[in-house]
Amino acid sequence: MSETERLYNKNRAGTGAVAFDEGLRRYMIGVYNYMALGVAATALIAFAFLMSPAAMQTVAGLSFIPFIALIALGWFAPRLIMNGSKATAHGAYWAYVALWGVLIGPFVAGYIGMGMAGLVAQAFFISASIFAAMSLYGYTTKKDLSGWGKFLFMASIGFLVAIVVNFFIASTMFSLLISFGVVLLMSAITAFETQMVRNLYVEGAGEMNERSSIFGAFALYGSFITLFIHILNILGIMRE
Numbered sequence: 001m002s003e004t005e006r007l008y009n010k011n012r013a014g015t016g017a018v019a020f021d022e023g024l025r026r027y028m029i030g031v032y033n034y035m036a037l038g039v040a041a042t043a044l045i046a047f048a049f050l051m052s053p054a055a056m057q058t059v060a061g062l063s064f065i066p067f068i069a070l071i072a073l074g075w076f077a078p079r080l081i082m083n084g085s086k087a088t089a090h091g092a093y094w095a096y097v098a099l100w101g102v103l104i105g106p107f108v109a110g111y112i113g114m115g116m117a118g119l120v121a122q123a124f125f126i127s128a129s130i131f132a133a134m135s136l137y138g139y140t141t142k143k144d145l146s147g148w149g150k151f152l153f154m155a156s157i158g159f160l161v162a163i164v165v166n167f168f169i170a171s172t173m174f175s176l177l178i179s180f181g182v183v184l185l186m187s188a189i190t191a192f193e194t195q196m197v198r199n200l201y202v203e204g205a206g207e208m209n210e211r212s213s214i215f216g217a218f219a220l221y222g223s224f225i226t227l228f229i230h231i232l233n234i235l236g237i238m239r240e
Contacts (some may be wrong), residue, residue, distance in 0.1 A: 034213060045098070077096055081214050135194045136194075138190065139194050159178060162178050200216065
């Protein structure tokens with residue numbers, strides 16, 4: 001989030017002043033296309049775990065390693081994407097997608113394996129609806145959302161700590177409260193990031209816009225997947 005906030009502040013002067021044109025339209029379509037491909041890749045990895053119980057056991061044995069690797073990549077990848085080559089940007093993004101797939105694959109496969117594929121589909125469509133609404137708001141609003149940055153960053157740290165604590169205490173009620181809070185947080189972050197990504201567009205800046213679209217997909221993909229996980233968790237707990 002700190003790198004996201006830095007990029008936002010760097011480009012906040014353009015808020016509300018970026019004229020709609022064909023270049024901007026193609027740029028935003030590129031962002032969502034990369035993001036959609038990332039979500040599809042994550043779904044394929046989850047399906048692979050469903051087909052391989054041994055793979056699920058292997059990942060379970062890694063404990064916190066995939067989670068720590070994901071946090072580390074989430075911190076460094078924005079710098080690699082925005083400051084490195086196009087190939088480096090793609091590498092960082094797809095490594096991030098793969099790590100998310102490894103992390104949540106067993107989680108999603110567990111629900112499907114217990115005959116709750118319908119619940120997974122329900123969580124996906126609810127997540128998609130919330131994401132679409134908040135992303136549309138972030139794209140169309142004339143309000144400058146950059147002031148949300150520090151609060152969203154601090155709230156993200158707080159929820160991250162709460163998730164780690166709950167890993168050890170394993171409280172169902174605490175998990176439910178965390179998930180409701182994270183859904184609200186990710187909804188706000190989606191609007192914040194969408195406005196930021198829109199404002200990163202520079203007319204005629206080919207490679208710069210390409211890296212920015214990958215960065216946008218990286219940011220929005222992470223928000224969508226986090227939203228999906230916690231909505232699925234809420235539905236799963238409420239069904240019990």
